[in-house]
Each structure stands twice: as C-alpha cells, then as structure tokens.
Amino acid sequence: MITPENFSENFNNENFKEIYNQTFEQFKANISKEKFVELCTIFHREANDLSMKYNNTLKVNFHRYSYMNDKKTHFLIVAFTDKNDIVGIEFHLNHKYDTDNIWTKNEYYVPLEEAVVSAGGIGIFHNYHYQSDNQRYAYDFTNMIELYQHNGAPADLEAYFAYGGDVLAPLDGTVVEVKKDLLDNRIGTVNSEEPSGNYIIIEHDNHEYSLLAHLKRNSVKVKPGDKVKAKEVIAQVGNSGATTLPHLHFQIMSGKELNKDSIRIRFKNHETLTQGDRIEEL
Known part of the structure; x- marks a missing residue:
C-alpha cells in the first residue's frame, strides 16, 4: 500500500499506475490512467526525485502532504484519508516572488x-x-x-x-x-x-x-x-x-x-x- 511516508519512493520509482489505482473514483473520473502516467512521467523527468517537505491536517480524515525536489523548483500536493486513499494530486512549479x-x-x-x-x-x-x-x-x-x-x-x-x-x-x-x-x-x-x-x-x-x-x-x-x-x-x-x-x-x-x-x-x-x-x- 502507498502511504504518505512511502509516496515519494513510489513516485521516484515511477510506480505511477499503482498510485493511480489508490486514488478516489472521482479523481479517476477526471483523468484516465494513461494520461495520469504520462503527466507523472513528464513531471518526474523535469523535476527528478521528490521528498516530503510539508504536511498538515485541517479537516477530519483529510491530510495534505507536499513532496518537493532538491532544487525546490517542482512539487506535488497530495491529499490522503486516514485509510490512505488518495483524494487528489496537484502538480506545481514552485514560483517565488x-x-x-x-x-x-x-x-x-x-x-x-x-x-x-x-x-x-x-x-x-x-x-x-x-x-x-x-x-x-x-x-x-x-x-x-x-x-x-x-x-x-x-x-x-x-x-x-x-x-x-x-x-x-x-x-x-x-x-x-x-x-x-x-x-x-x-x-x-x-x-x-x-x-x-x-x-x-x-x-x-x-x-x-x-x-x-x-x-x-x-x-x-x-x-x-x-x-x-x-x-x-x-x-x-x-x-x-x-x-x-x-x-x-x-x-x-x-x-x-x-x-x-x-x-x-x-x-x-x-x-x-x-x-x-x-x-x-x-
């Protein structure tokens, strides 16, 4: 099972299909597995490996984590439930002003x-x-x-x-x-x-x-x-x-x-x- 603690390891090893399979049905309804794997592959190629940077909990059964690359140019925001279902994944560039x-x-x-x-x-x-x-x-x-x-x-x-x-x-x-x-x-x-x-x-x-x-x-x-x-x-x-x-x-x-x-x-x-x-x- 993919957990918040091993998510970055799975992402870095390009286990993108396994990550997708653990997402909510609503997430799957908005993006196909093939498209998700393609986006993750491109993102990983540009960002290289990621590690956990931040996490917080502002709602019951809803935990947010940020995984960032060493150069701090790219990051993901991933939301998990208590049961480690993945609610959503966001891809971001780390803009600073x-x-x-x-x-x-x-x-x-x-x-x-x-x-x-x-x-x-x-x-x-x-x-x-x-x-x-x-x-x-x-x-x-x-x-x-x-x-x-x-x-x-x-x-x-x-x-x-x-x-x-x-x-x-x-x-x-x-x-x-x-x-x-x-x-x-x-x-x-x-x-x-x-x-x-x-x-x-x-x-x-x-x-x-x-x-x-x-x-x-x-x-x-x-x-x-x-x-x-x-x-x-x-x-x-x-x-x-x-x-x-x-x-x-x-x-x-x-x-x-x-x-x-x-x-x-x-x-x-x-x-x-x-x-x-x-x-x-x-």
Missing part, C-alpha cells in the same frame, strides 16, 4: 479574537491565494474545534463556529468603503458575481488599506468616513461572495481598490502566521 521580502510598514492585529488560519503564508501549499498578485499575501481565518468547523450539521450555516463571530478593526484607521447587504450563501454555493461579498476597506497610516471580506449580511457597523480604533468590533463573519464556507478574508493592499496588490503582513502579536496556526489574540 520578490514581493515576498516586502512587508507592511504598519503592524496589524489579527481581526478575530480566536481563529484558525485556513489559508495563509508563503507558497501555494499553505496559501491558495499565492498565485494571484492582488491576493498573494491574503489570509483566510475560520474557527474549529478538534478539526470540525461546525457542530455536526454541515448544511446549517448557523452551525458553523466561525459564522457570526465578531470582526475587529486590525488597526486604527478611516473607513473608505463598505458593502453590507448581500445575502449569505447557502453552504456549498458561491456568489461569483460579487467575489468579496460584503466587505469593509479601511485606510491606515503609510497609505496601507485593509480589506475584510465575506462578512455577514447587514452586520457591518461602520460607514465610509468613520474613524475606527484597533480591535473595535466592526462587523461579523459571514458567508457572502465567492466562498463556500464561513470565514473571514483579510489582506492589506497598496490602495483602496479591490484589485490593488496585496502586501505581506506584519502582525503585532505573531512573528509569522501560516496555514494551520491557531490564534487567540491578546
């Missing part, structure tokens, strides 16, 4: 009193936003208890621990834009026409702007022109916009427009934050 070394001038509080980083950090494995210029250093924050995001009712929006949680101003500033009346999505659906959903944009010192998005309908407590203080309650976590599960999207931008580039965030109480970190703000 000069902006990784440019940090915000201000230091910001995490805009929730208690949260788990569901996406955030440097690199695609920890942060799916990383491929996008205007969201590269964004964070998604949710909440969970023992890897569960809800109390056992996955279709019930109100059952999610993050939903309705207080959103805090990350720093002193002036509100410059809000949207507040979009409906929260039913679980599993998205509003692609309004990807940010309900949101607040705040101007801070040094021409930096925070975006807090996917807010709960009609929970926004501020309006453009309002002055806010750090850690002041300004809204509630919702499920509006291009999101399937309740969470808070947070990023710092170089301008007040939604398409402005994001900036890597310096946090007040945390040296770094990455996917899987649990936060309790002081």
Whole structure:
C-alpha cells in the first residue's frame, strides 16, 4: 500500500499506475490512467526525485502532504484519508516572488479574537491565494474545534463556529468603503458575481488599506468616513461572495481598490502566521 511516508519512493520509482489505482473514483473520473502516467512521467523527468517537505491536517480524515525536489523548483500536493486513499494530486512549479521580502510598514492585529488560519503564508501549499498578485499575501481565518468547523450539521450555516463571530478593526484607521447587504450563501454555493461579498476597506497610516471580506449580511457597523480604533468590533463573519464556507478574508493592499496588490503582513502579536496556526489574540 502507498502511504504518505512511502509516496515519494513510489513516485521516484515511477510506480505511477499503482498510485493511480489508490486514488478516489472521482479523481479517476477526471483523468484516465494513461494520461495520469504520462503527466507523472513528464513531471518526474523535469523535476527528478521528490521528498516530503510539508504536511498538515485541517479537516477530519483529510491530510495534505507536499513532496518537493532538491532544487525546490517542482512539487506535488497530495491529499490522503486516514485509510490512505488518495483524494487528489496537484502538480506545481514552485514560483517565488520578490514581493515576498516586502512587508507592511504598519503592524496589524489579527481581526478575530480566536481563529484558525485556513489559508495563509508563503507558497501555494499553505496559501491558495499565492498565485494571484492582488491576493498573494491574503489570509483566510475560520474557527474549529478538534478539526470540525461546525457542530455536526454541515448544511446549517448557523452551525458553523466561525459564522457570526465578531470582526475587529486590525488597526486604527478611516473607513473608505463598505458593502453590507448581500445575502449569505447557502453552504456549498458561491456568489461569483460579487467575489468579496460584503466587505469593509479601511485606510491606515503609510497609505496601507485593509480589506475584510465575506462578512455577514447587514452586520457591518461602520460607514465610509468613520474613524475606527484597533480591535473595535466592526462587523461579523459571514458567508457572502465567492466562498463556500464561513470565514473571514483579510489582506492589506497598496490602495483602496479591490484589485490593488496585496502586501505581506506584519502582525503585532505573531512573528509569522501560516496555514494551520491557531490564534487567540491578546
């Protein structure tokens, strides 16, 4: 059996058919064995051998692993269940950007009193936003208890621990834009026409702007022109916009427009934050 621990050995030995045979039926429905073997062969030829680099667990019975080559130019992301069924495999080039070394001038509080980083950090494995210029250093924050995001009712929006949680101003500033009346999505659906959903944009010192998005309908407590203080309650976590599960999207931008580039965030109480970190703000 192929396990997370011996996956790289099997890949390096080009046991691609054996890997394919252990994938979920949904994976097989999207790609034939022949095409999978062809993709793996080309990838292995370009990358050479791989070894395990990162791993984390953010959902019950769902474990993610990253396998990277020595030159750190290519990597795979592989998801396993507890029974070592392979849920999915992603092929990636390991892009890096000069902006990784440019940090915000201000230091910001995490805009929730208690949260788990569901996406955030440097690199695609920890942060799916990383491929996008205007969201590269964004964070998604949710909440969970023992890897569960809800109390056992996955279709019930109100059952999610993050939903309705207080959103805090990350720093002193002036509100410059809000949207507040979009409906929260039913679980599993998205509003692609309004990807940010309900949101607040705040101007801070040094021409930096925070975006807090996917807010709960009609929970926004501020309006453009309002002055806010750090850690002041300004809204509630919702499920509006291009999101399937309740969470808070947070990023710092170089301008007040939604398409402005994001900036890597310096946090007040945390040296770094990455996917899987649990936060309790002081």
